[in-house]
Amino acid sequence: MSTETMSIFSPKLAARFDALVEKYPARRSALIPMLLYAQDEIGYLSDAVIDEVASRIGITPLDVRNVASYYSMLRFKPAGRYNVQVCTNISCMLRGGYDIFDHLQHKLGIGHKGVTADGVFSLEEVECIGVCCWAPAIQVNYDFHDDLTNDKVDEVISSYRAKANGESTHA
């Protein structure tokens, strides 16, 4: 039974949130996962997302913003459908992380935190993503792609482009 009569989330996610707030010894512990899962569905932390999450936890929207602004994965603006995150930290840098990042900037025609005009891709230079021994690596949304070269990056991007085209034809 949802505590929110008018949820902005899908029924499935709303039900998941109903369970999530009961999962921990304190309701507030659900805050960070809830924000991340809400972002996965809505695309970013809109005012409506923040308001509903605040009311579900029982804290103020300002408190939610204060916490959300701390975490690098949480964003207040939309990203592309596929958010391409390029690690340039030491282990990736030593094996060409910056070359991959430069290549992607040219290929997608956008810079750090940019979004392509069609909204399909966004690009981000990120800190270590925990794939150091298989560097250089990128993460597209939550999927890792490791041991990359520029050619492999092209294949990865093409596969997401095809996926995006498929999704828009079916829509």
Next chain:
Amino acid sequence: MPKLVSHPDEVKVISKRFGMGATNIDRYIELGGYESTQKALAQGPEWIISEMKASGLRGRGGAGFPTGLKWSFVPKQAPKPKYVLVNGDESEPGTCKDHLIFLHDPHAVIEGTIIAGLAIGAKTGFIYLRGEYRYLLEIMEKAVADAYAKGFLGKNIFGTDTEFQVITQTGAGAYEVGEESALMESLEGKRGVPRIKPPFPAVVGLYGGPTVINNAETIAAVPHIIGMGGPAYAALGSERNGGTRLFGISGHVERPGIYELPMGYNLHKMIYDVAGGIRGGRKLKAVVPGGSSTPVLLPSEIETLGMDFDQVGKAGSMLGSGGVVVLDDQTCIVEFALRTIKFYQHESCGWCIPCREGTDWLKKSLTRFHAGFGTMKDIDNIQYLAENMMGRTFCPLGDAAAMPTIGFVKKFRKEFEDHLDGKPCPFAKHLEVALV
């Protein structure tokens, strides 16, 4: 998918089930899984702690604190519930060992969590994974659900009257949260700002209750220790450094990867034999032995160096997270130092002024320096700044930023001087993109 590697010198304890389908609970049981938990249940808390003390296991997150001793600090009687908290916020650059544990052996983490709970008298354990590890969180969540279904978790685990619950949690991107007090803050739904100590988590931790916080690799070692016995595990390693560890070798080597080697294994051999030597037949310039926060070592310092907490400490660095980052002779140390400090500047939570301001000034100085606009005085200033951050912050992030910087300046001063007076970087590379 991260590639698994192997080498004849490996002693596979934690990694023995990697690549064997052990994410499936029945397969895990077939491979001897959950026997240690039952043994621990039968033997009781005092026996568990004595085995853990005998094992010589030291915290694999980086601090190297003896695990058995840590557990013994938790008071037997406490007014609030006690907790076990597994730190899987793996974020130290150069470190990706927990990635493989969650991917291949999630039930070992669950077992370790239960055993830690039995040892300290906790009824709840939390397993916290960094937000980027979503697919690993899903593997962990499936494993937890399967363990509940078998009755290995819940009100009456293994048919006894002992209760143990496991709750998984995701982060959302923050290196700082790997520090234990910041981790607790994050799990409580707050900004990951560290708490001042004392009180220590063993007395006042999560939700105010006594809490034991262990790195995921430490926890994954626990069922093996209980299975083979503390002394047998200790015998695998070196003096006062029990067992094996997952060393992650990255950077300019022929065969990067995660290798499980005995504590005290020679670093030179690790690079030249295990990881196949320097890529493309180049020469070794430097090694960062235990994740980006550990001071750099020169080739002359690794010849006879055994990789355990005490020996690396004696050599002026730290074993840290076991992430060995190898730099060849074409690497610009100024650029490497700059990339390292950029990370810490980005991750500093801003709570303590020496860290917030120090990392920012270091980044600015090094950026200018690497661009060729540095002066001789800057070299001393960089070192002075870094030295004044040491020990002046709530949590170790300030030290983690300062220590490697001091190391780079001290050991590669000549290379800093080669960047002076508008001279282009001798390695003709430049770091143009600034992280916001």
